[in-house]
Amino acid sequence: MENLNFSPLNKRLIFDSHAHYDDERFKEFSDELYSELSKSVAGIITCGCDYESNLSAMKLAEQHDFVYFAAGIHPCNVDSVKSPETAINQITKFTKHDKCVGIGEIGLDYYWTQETKEKQKEIFSAQLELSKKLDLPVIVHDRDAHADTLEYLKKYQPRGVVHSFSGSVQMAEEIYKIGMYIGISGVITFKNAKKLPEVVKEMPLDLFLLETDAPYLAPAPFRGKINNSSLIYYSAEKIGDIKGISAEAVLNHALENTKRLYNI
Ligand SMILES: [Zn+2]
Ligand SMILES: [Zn+2]
Secondary structure, three states: OOOOOOOOOOOEEEEEEEEEOOHHHHOHHHHHHHHHHHHHEEEEEEEEEEEOHHHHHHHHHHOOEEEEEEOOOOHHHHHHHOOOOHHHHHHHHOOOOOOEEEEEEEEEEEEHHHHHHHHHHHHHHHHHHHHHHHHEEEEEEOOOOOOOOHHHHHHHHHOOOOOOOOOOHHHHHHHHHHHHHHEEOHHHHHOOOHHHHHHHHHOOOOEEEEEEEOOOOOOOOOOOOOOOHHHHHHHHHHHHHHOOOOOHHHHHHHHHHHHHHHOO
């Protein structure tokens, strides 16, 4: 069994705005995991990707007081719904739950699922429309689809975040103009991260969220291992180095930003 690694932080300052705790890899650790997380983590938003994982995300939020959830149809899972109407009916039910704080994850992915491009666009725009109707933030996934993602965001002007942001400084500025946040993942600690340090350097401290995308994207020095929310500490250290502030100050800004966006 692979071990989990945890943060040295002994204050509850970390807010993980994007994770997937319904992932199978977390099941075997359950008790240890949540008791360790409760030492450094103030909150987690676990995101669903299709009906089953939305349901699992909801159950996790019911079991743990510091876990919230978002429900959505991920671009790689659009074939799990027949039509935009099916997607909207499914998600609307979840949004009535007390601990559902947003619609996500939703978006466009032309890296893994190029062949469903047209359906992705339909399902994405239907979910953006729903977010406007319900006044809920969106959690947007954009992989190799920067131009189309930006086009939809400009059209709908939602509240929300572009998670695990991988665009340029210019794209980030377009996102801020809409009033949206960018999500910074463990990628910021990777030696080969090129654009992201530039983005972080220019990024206003009131327009970013921190996230893990756990179990994926563990920060250095744990790259390739199973990620968890407490490891956000290492991303905060790196961002602090770039910005010339402490890791705790970075965590504090992200905590305030996340609570403001999701009304927590
Ligand atoms: Zn994603
Ligand atoms: Zn994700």
